[in-house]
Amino acid sequence: MIIMKAGATEEEVANVVKEIKKYGLKADVSRGEFRTVIGLVGDERKAPFSHFAVLPGVKEAMMIETPYKLISKEYGKLFDEESECRIVQVGNISIGGDEPVFIAGPCAVESKQQLFKITEGIKKAGAHILRGGIFKPRSSVHSFQGLGANGWEEAEEALSWLCEAGKRFGMPVITEVRGETQVDLIAEYVDILQIGARNMYDQDLLTKVAKKNKPILYKRHFGAGIEEFLSFAEYLAAEGNKDIILCERGILPVGKGKNYTRYTFDLAAIPAIQKETYLPIIADPSHATGRRDLVFNVSCAAIAAGANGLMIETHYDPAEALVDGQQMITPDELKGVIDACQRIRRLIAPTNKET
């Protein structure tokens, strides 16, 4: 990491970048209010820091060997000492600010009518962003794979519905990108690109998605420790895209005998991650528990623990849904969740800041 002097010129910055590239590394230039910082991407042990340190305009050059550094709290503090969390802006919605953000919608888009009816419901309930799955990752090749599985034409039609529903009800939209060949198409239609838990480790997909320069919702794999999760998020940041929203959605259950939730919701990971990175983090109580009767309690808990928002699967008639009906709630129930969470947030926020 190279910290430039307060008055460093653009030429001096460009020169440092040029020098960095000579050693097979990439440069991540971040301009803060008071200074410019250049992060090195790649194996820093190859880099001659003593040489970098004496280049014109350079204040300090130091090696950082942690697996994630571009998204680390320390790196963030170099630009904005006051801020604990980056604001990811999507249209007029701020993720990472004072108010928690609510993303809702069906697990899978099934028809235009289904999507519009749900969108209307969640808008009334107070949700901010619309989600809807088009390419669904499923455990069995013999299960419904989303409308996207029926070919590019049908995928594009479903994406256009999502886009239209978002415009009609004034909500940004998000959908999951499951493979590299879908990135270009999906990026044309949605405001946020989601990388699902199963693809968390897919570094070629990460690189391709990050290059679209759109906000990314990045879910933790159910088998990933916190360090691993953040190390792979660094693949996104290494492409120069820091508009990353992390998402805790449950890890593998462990324990003798039957457990009663689909995954184990790792609540403490939320504040633990917030101490490591400046990226906002939201929770997905629907997938974490797999039980609609636990969504209210887990949602309240996540916000009480400091989560920056929630993603909740919603359907006007969960029993009728083609995928994940047992974990969806209705728009009316969603309203109850949002109201309770907003009150908890207001209550907890000032105290929370002091600790």
Place this chain on the structure above:
Amino acid sequence: MIIMKAGATEEEVANVVKEIKKYGLKADVSRGEFRTVIGLVGDERKAPFSHFAVLPGVKEAMMIETPYKLISKEYGKLFDEESECRIVQVGNISIGGDEPVFIAGPCAVESKQQLFKITEGIKKAGAHILRGGIFKPRSSVHSFQGLGANGWEEAEEALSWLCEAGKRFGMPVITEVRGETQVDLIAEYVDILQIGARNMYDQDLLTKVAKKNKPILYKRHFGAGIEEFLSFAEYLAAEGNKDIILCERGILPVGKGKNYTRYTFDLAAIPAIQKETYLPIIADPSHATGRRDLVFNVSCAAIAAGANGLMIETHYDPAEALVDGQQMITPDELKGVIDACQRIRRLIAPTNKET
């Protein structure tokens, strides 16, 4: 399970119990406001339910094959249809009622002075019950095992301090029972007997502790699924002791790469367990996270999820503690936790009841 008629006489109940015993089973007689229910302890498949059904005073006789039944919600509803949760009464403290209960104190009792100083601090902070470890279960035989390890005399002296501190500051006291030979001694001095996570499976200890007819704090083992946890709690209830307070204290972390918490706090287990049993359940954020800087957030979350209370390790100078200093908070910090939790509880409680 045998449900007696509304006007069944004591003789009729006694006769049913006698019949049950003939088949090598034990009988758990529970008298509610409106009716008496007799639970069978042991393998019900040996029992002739058609014979029981026609005994005088019997209204209904039915087999229940779940591994826990005496502590199940259904069994509880037979007595009190209104109540979702049993109130475990300890002195003037009610666990399982409208207000969350806070148990605090040092991980290990080190001296009388240390104990009294901490007790004074937590009392001022608003805690209700005093905890203090005397027999400490440790991973290494070469670590400090608590004052109890220095022989019965020193153990008894430490127990008497605990008892005295409780009286001085008007708080019931609790300590952990680690082996069968300690039960009699400890039961003389404390109000609640704690069975630690490592002893969760120790059914001989469970049986001996339950027979003391004192309230029991029963911690989930870090490798136990919810069904297993409740099945072993049934060993306590099978001795006729239903004053059981369950405790979620974190399960084994799983995930590639480093994790940043000592255990994984299984937040969703709290409401999931409350849907299965009428027993109250509290959370232990100190052991679950192993990090003092996460205790505030996790405590708020646990109460927001519906926990009936918290157990929090507290020390006036955590750095000086012989055991677990990195996870203890100060009495001042405890006050912040209790205040926030009480406000969350009041906010969440009415909404919570409706779901």
Place this chain on the structure above:
Amino acid sequence: MIIMKAGATEEEVANVVKEIKKYGLKADVSRGEFRTVIGLVGDERKAPFSHFAVLPGVKEAMMIETPYKLISKEYGKLFDEESECRIVQVGNISIGGDEPVFIAGPCAVESKQQLFKITEGIKKAGAHILRGGIFKPRSSVHSFQGLGANGWEEAEEALSWLCEAGKRFGMPVITEVRGETQVDLIAEYVDILQIGARNMYDQDLLTKVAKKNKPILYKRHFGAGIEEFLSFAEYLAAEGNKDIILCERGILPVGKGKNYTRYTFDLAAIPAIQKETYLPIIADPSHATGRRDLVFNVSCAAIAAGANGLMIETHYDPAEALVDGQQMITPDELKGVIDACQRIRRLIAPTNKET
């Protein structure tokens, strides 16, 4: 699943396939010595089996609802009642036959010289197939990502070395495919396409790789249960490619306190999987343990449990390797492993068949 009559004509088969497609399903036609079987790919609940059953040439039509059926033992038995295991043929090497197969080579290809020196060593040691990583999936974006990360040109050059080394020493070659965009290029140069543990769930990659009609080595994800592993292998088979070699390479370690292996080698999964599917399965003791001093013992054990082969990372100077040096063994050590394993196999094979 539809079983055709013994003398069914090609037209009858084609007609059944046409009918199946009408219902949005795909057809997997398998011709055995005695009969033809048509598997349905997709949600069979949509299919009118009573209608299929009366089509010309059809003997039997039945629904199978397990998540994997095309790779199941039962399906395999329909063609060859005698065989327990499919032989995957790669050049003159048979995987799944009487002799265990040994795949060896460096974790990462570093230079032509390094690759040729290692290939010579493993050939002498008795290995059958050469492995060498070119696109490396790494936890940190700041670590060496393989020569493939330096651009398509350098990737192609490294692939050509692999190809050349294989030809020079008479061994088929295998390398890992990490993303969809690499499939076409890699398939031109290698005999077996490897899908790594981290990509096990990447169904778009699976589909693209399967379509190349080359043998596939498919590794179990460290967070996947056996059913999930086989359900995703079905994605490969659903493209008509059944030349799949499964690989057990260790799952997430679980347990309080430090563990002494990198992953937990799930030995019992090997015979358990062999009872579910006709696909051959090999073991990767290098990744499973992460310790070169355990490779000998774990290799012997895997073969004793019935594994069809091993994949072992090998380097003439492990300390000098850029990736995974701590788990590689030398060609000399490899010879010891291969000799012991072959003797165990001969000893165990006849007895093994009887159980």
Place this chain on the structure above:
Amino acid sequence: MIIMKAGATEEEVANVVKEIKKYGLKADVSRGEFRTVIGLVGDERKAPFSHFAVLPGVKEAMMIETPYKLISKEYGKLFDEESECRIVQVGNISIGGDEPVFIAGPCAVESKQQLFKITEGIKKAGAHILRGGIFKPRSSVHSFQGLGANGWEEAEEALSWLCEAGKRFGMPVITEVRGETQVDLIAEYVDILQIGARNMYDQDLLTKVAKKNKPILYKRHFGAGIEEFLSFAEYLAAEGNKDIILCERGILPVGKGKNYTRYTFDLAAIPAIQKETYLPIIADPSHATGRRDLVFNVSCAAIAAGANGLMIETHYDPAEALVDGQQMITPDELKGVIDACQRIRRLIAPTNKET
């Protein structure tokens, strides 16, 4: 740890022990062929090693801070530099020597007739030691708890059968001790005391069992990492009893979707543990897999990996057994296992030593 000079007198040793005790520590005196070593039990940081070092007869005094030291390989090497493994002698059976040892018998003793019939069968099959459960730890209080649950009288009767069967067929016997109050009684009747997985952490039980000075079979808890397992085994050794046979019996399964074994058999733990300690280690394929059709393969693998023996549940009619029928094999099948394992051992042993 204090190493005495070659010619140190008994008085000098006694004097060192006396000095150690002054500091609240216990002393573990081990006399080898060439020298005497005194291990310290307790927190060594309290001990003045510079003072110990100058006591008469002392050659060297050094602090060792690992959680297990009395059972460590290094400690063992101080006495017998040649030996990798301690021989635990039970009657004329040597555990830890050149030949693997086979322990077999029913999960639970059900009757004298059942026990004798099984003992005869396993004797013919080649087993060396007879096992039979009398106090059974069960997940449900409503399941069969073993004959021991029917009172001390019946427990003693069952123990006497075990003792008698062992004498009749010339086999040492072993049974599980589940609680502290059972130790005295059981120790009168059996040759080896077993501490089950669920009691691994029960340090009061460990201490009491170790004091009986009989060989102990000590099973790894399903939630314990290797370091934790060895740290708790140290509790046994700290009482001066080093006749400890470790047992790997499967750890908690982890992985999305259904798994096909009851636990995950941690094969690699066997050689990993053998590198840490001089204690012998055996495997229990019955509990590890929970499947009788996997016992043969897993047994062969365990021996191939270097296990010192096996414990296998055996019943002449598994379907009729009251407990664990699905994982028991018949005496005939046991013979097949023993024969194959003995041949593998002979084949592997010389090679194994060289690595």
